[in-house]
Amino acid sequence: MEKEKNRETILDIRHVSIYFTRYERGIRRxxxxxxxxxxxxxxxxxxxxxVGASGSGKSLLAHGILGILPYNSRMExxxxxxxxxxxxxxxxxxxxxxxxxxxxxxxxxxxxxKVGEQLCRGRKDEETVRRCREVLDRYGLGPExxxxxxxxxxxxxxxxxxIASAVMDKPDLIxxxxxTPGLDVGAARRILGHFRxxxxxxxxxxxxxxxxxxxxxxxxRVAVFYAGETIExxxxxxxxxxxxxxxxxxxxxxxAMPVHGFxxxxxxxxxxxxxxxxxxxxxxxxxxxEACVSTEHIPVRQIRGGLVRCLYPEEGNV
Ligand SMILES: Nc1ncnc2c1ncn2[C@@H]1O[C@H](COP(=O)(O)OP(=O)(O)OP(=O)(O)O)[C@@H](O)[C@H]1O
Ligand code: NI
Numbered sequence: 001m002e003k004e005k006n007r008e009t010i011l012d013i014r015h016v017s018i019y020f021t022r023y024e025r026g027i028r029r030x031x032x033x034x035x036x037x038x039x040x041x042x043x044x045x046x047x048x049x050x051v052g053a054s055g056s057g058k059s060l061l062a063h064g065i066l067g068i069l070p071y072n073s074r075m076e077x078x079x080x081x082x083x084x085x086x087x088x089x090x091x092x093x094x095x096x097x098x099x100x101x102x103x104x105x106x107x108x109x110x111x112x113x114k115v116g117e118q119l120c121r122g123r124k125d126e127e128t129v130r131r132c133r134e135v136l137d138r139y140g141l142g143p144e145x146x147x148x149x150x151x152x153x154x155x156x157x158x159x160x161x162x163i164a165s166a167v168m169d170k171p172d173l174i175x176x177x178x179x180t181p182g183l184d185v186g187a188a189r190r191i192l193g194h195f196r197x198x199x200x201x202x203x204x205x206x207x208x209x210x211x212x213x214x215x216x217x218x219x220x221r222v223a224v225f226y227a228g229e230t231i232e233x234x235x236x237x238x239x240x241x242x243x244x245x246x247x248x249x250x251x252x253x254x255x256a257m258p259v260h261g262f263x264x265x266x267x268x269x270x271x272x273x274x275x276x277x278x279x280x281x282x283x284x285x286x287x288x289x290e291a292c293v294s295t296e297h298i299p300v301r302q303i304r305g306g307l308v309r310c311l312y313p314e315e316g317n318v
Contacts, residue, residue, distance in 0.1 A: 009083070010204035011042040011065065018060050018069065018075035020273075032273035033286060034060055035228045038077070039300070039307075042173065048197055049207045049215035049236075051253070052225025053122030053269050058208045059104055062177045063204075066101050067091030081173070096121070100171035104178045104208075105166050109150040112118040119165050135164040137196065140187075155182045162229035167198065175196060177208045192218040208229050212239075224250050227280035229271050230300075233307040246308035249281045279310065287312060 016302055018035040035057040042048050052058050063069050065079060067088040079086040081094065091099065119132045136145050139160040150158060163179060176195065180188035195205045196218055209215050215222055216236050224232045224247065232247040239245065242254045255263040267284040278293040279285070285292065291311055292298070300309045 009043055010081065011040070011086075011206065012078075012080040012083075013038055013040040013065070014078045014080075014270060015039065016061075016064065016075060016079060018057065019063055019074045019076070020070075021074070032299045033228065034272040035064070037191075037297075038228075038230055040223055040230065040233075040264045042206055044172075044204055045199050046221065047199050047207055047219050049209060049219035050225055051212050051215050051222055053210060055272065056225045056269065057228040057272060058210075058225060059177055062101060062103075062175045062208055062302075064208075065091070065175060066099065067097055068095075090170075097169050099173045099175070100166035100169070102146050102163050102166045102174065102176040102179045106150070106155065106162060109158060109161065111150050113149070114146065115148050115150070115153070115161050118161075118233045119146075119168050125296050127140050131168060135168055136161075138167075139164045139191070141272055141305075156184075156187065159183060160187075160191075163194075166294045167194075171203060173206070175206045175208070178210070180214070188214065189191060189217065199273040212253050213259065224253065227270050227281060229274055229309060230307070231281065238304075238306060244304065246303050246306055247310050248279075248285045248287050252284075 008171060016035060016038045017033055019050050020032040020034060022030045022032050024030055038061065040048070050058055050061065060069065060073070065086070066074050069075060081090065081099065084090070095101070116132060119135065120128050132146065133143055136143065141157065141160055141164065144158070146159070151162060159179065159182060166174060174195065180191055183191065192214070195207065199205050207215060207219060214241055219236045220238055222234050222239070223230050224234070226249050232245070232250045234250065239254060242251050245254060250267045254260055256265055265284065270280055270283065277296045279298050282288045282292045289312060295311060297308050298311060300307050301313070303313055
């Protein structure tokens with residue numbers, strides 16, 4: 001039964017933590033947790049947004065899934081792709097084929113290779129060449145783009161090439177790490193619309209962004225990241241009414257959206273690794289109580305069909 005259920009999940013992340021090892025004064029090694037005890041699932045046909053501030057660990061999560069974490073980091077916990085463990089070796093095989101990353105930086109393009117060659121990945125058969133032209137066209141790039149080197153592309157064109165390259169082999173899971181900066185609102189929306197189309201075709205999309213408003217234009221579910229933890233997982237529909245949201249930080253994010261009054265959130269997120277116990281949001285939370293600081297590990301609770309990591313979720317309506 002459990003196995004059957006797993007099969008319907010494209011990506012299943014369980015209790016994943018990512019650490020960096022930092023050397024202090026040359027010899028003392030310190031484990032610096034950036035992502036802590038993360039759970040996340042992506043199902044076929046679903047767009048799941050991960051929303052978090054700069055430095056909250058979003059790109060590391062993407063790199064962890066793809067097995068391309070930096071050498072000085074370590075991952076704990078479990079990841080499954082279509083019910084089978086997603087080991088580093090398996091991720092390497094699936095990468096670029098079944099699992100595609102749209103990276104945050106355009107530097108991921110090979111500067112010495114023409115766009116067409118990068119998209120075709122060395123294949124020259126008719127079907128690949130046709131597909132290459134099709135995906136470029138889909139993102140508003142003419143066939144002449146194939147003969148250009150990355151330095152000849154504008155920022156917006158390079159972004160679109162990255163996206164075209166990711167969907168070239170019709171992946172099952174698309175991990176889009178801030179895919180639209182530098183694009184105007186119309187172009188960004190069109191790209192997000194393509195993600196929805198890919199999901200309609202049965203793929204799962206993990207959309208990573210710092211922009212809650214943008215996430216809500218497309219996501220079915222939103223996981224909110226705060227200092228390396230998921231503090232809430234909500235349905236996009238929950239954001240229609242802040243009363244339906246569960247965590248004080250999510251409510252504050254909602255009020256900070258330009259359409260909801262642009263209310264600034266006081267203070268700043270703690271730097272990863274500086275929170276040793278208690279709720280990481282405690283320092284910024286207006287509903288903070290003694291137990292929020294003294295409880296070592298705040299458990300995740302299920303409320304109204306969503307998840308929240310807060311001791312007093314119903315009292316955050318301040
Ligand atoms: N190679 C590394 N060594 C040590 N620390 C790192 C390394 N890479 C990232 N970090 C730290 O991990 C944290 C999370 O980084 P990450 O790039 O995942 O953030 P992010 O949420 O993607 O931010 P942004 O929105 O700015 O892209 C940051 O505080 C960063 O300083
Ligand atoms: Ni990032």
